[in-house]
Amino acid sequence: MRIATWNVNSITARLPRLLAWLESSGTDVLCIQETKCAAEQFPYDQLRELGYEAAVNATGRWNGVAVISKAGLEDVVTGLPGGPEYEGVQEPRAVAATCGPVRVWSVYVPNGREVGHDHYHYKLQWFEALRQAVAEDAAAERPFAVLGDYNVAPTDDDVWDPTVFQGLTHVTPAERAALAGLRDAGLADVVPRPLKYDQPFTYWDYRELGFPKNKGMRIDLVYGNAPFTKAVGDAYVDREERKGKGASDHAPVVVDLEL
DNA sequence: ATGTCGGGGAAGCCCCGA
Numbered sequence: 635m636r637i638a639t640w641n642v643n644s645i646t647a648r649l650p651r652l653l654a655w656l657e658s659s660g661t662d663v664l665c666i667q668e669t670k671c672a673a674e675q676f677p678y679d680q681l682r683e684l685g686y687e688a689a690v691n692a693t694g695r696w697n698g699v700a701v702i703s704k705a706g707l708e709d710v711v712t713g714l715p716g717g718p719e720y721e722g723v724q725e726p727r728a729v730a731a732t733c734g735p736v737r738v739w740s741v742y743v744p745n746g747r748e749v750g751h752d753h754y755h756y757k758l759q760w761f762e763a764l765r766q767a768v769a770e771d772a773a774a775e776r777p778f779a780v781l782g783d784y785n786v787a788p789t790d791d792d793v794w795d796p797t798v799f800q801g802l803t804h805v806t807p808a809e810r811a812a813l814a815g816l817r818d819a820g821l822a823d824v825v826p827r828p829l830k831y832d833q834p835f836t837y838w839d840y841r842e843l844g845f846p847k848n849k850g851m852r853i854d855l856v857y858g859n860a861p862f863t864k865a866v867g868d869a870y871v872d873r874e875e876r877k878g879k880g881a882s883d884h885a886p887v888v889v890d891l892e893l
Numbered sequence: 894a895t896g897t898c899g900g901g902g903a904a905g906c907c908c909c910g911a
Contacts, residue, residue: 643898643899643911644898644899644900646899646900647898647899647900668899668911670899670900671900694900694901695899695900695901695909695910696900696909696910745910745911747910747911785911839897839911840896840897840898840911841896841897841898841911842896842897843895843896844896844897845895846894846895846896877895878894878895879895882898883897883898883911
């Protein structure tokens, strides 16, 4: 079974590439982030033609997540139970589903904007709600993983130049402690292979030639429980998908499970 | 080869978010 996560930065803008990639990669389950469209505008029909069902949590121009699967789609949960609000709303940043033998969350963790910003505190609260939401599945026998754009680089090796990130979000001890909280809950970081260079970056800013200069970050993560990580045969970043016109600023992370 | 992109409201540019 091939399972993947990809921040597509607008499913509308990315649809031709998304459909082509689903076919060429043979992905069974894809966790999508930043759909940037209302659920009513979600391309259910085009995905169904390729054999995928979809569980969607999306409200409009910002955020939006989905799980698409051709391995079954059951027990959908939309949003983090008891999740925090930002400016009075629970932003659409999480959706869970069981896809055949595996249960997944697709998550788009709040960016945080700046250290100390209201959105940064929201980010930390959001992580705490996530930790509580996944505790039971993390401890269970069934393969389980939380896949998505975490907006946190787990270590200094996960950014192209740690000195550039001093004092910025994505690398602070509090954000990394939130990841440690997930590990304490029984989840482990499934680190993918890079297909080029040494570090498995998953995101390169559109600005200032980030991708050609490999000024990247590893912020799209797969955190799996022991039954999940035991089944991992391979994991890699499909950086080919970051190339060329019409690319997202994130590349898919692909995990092959022997299930 | 590549020095940003995407959405939306408004209006043919500007703002926001990343």
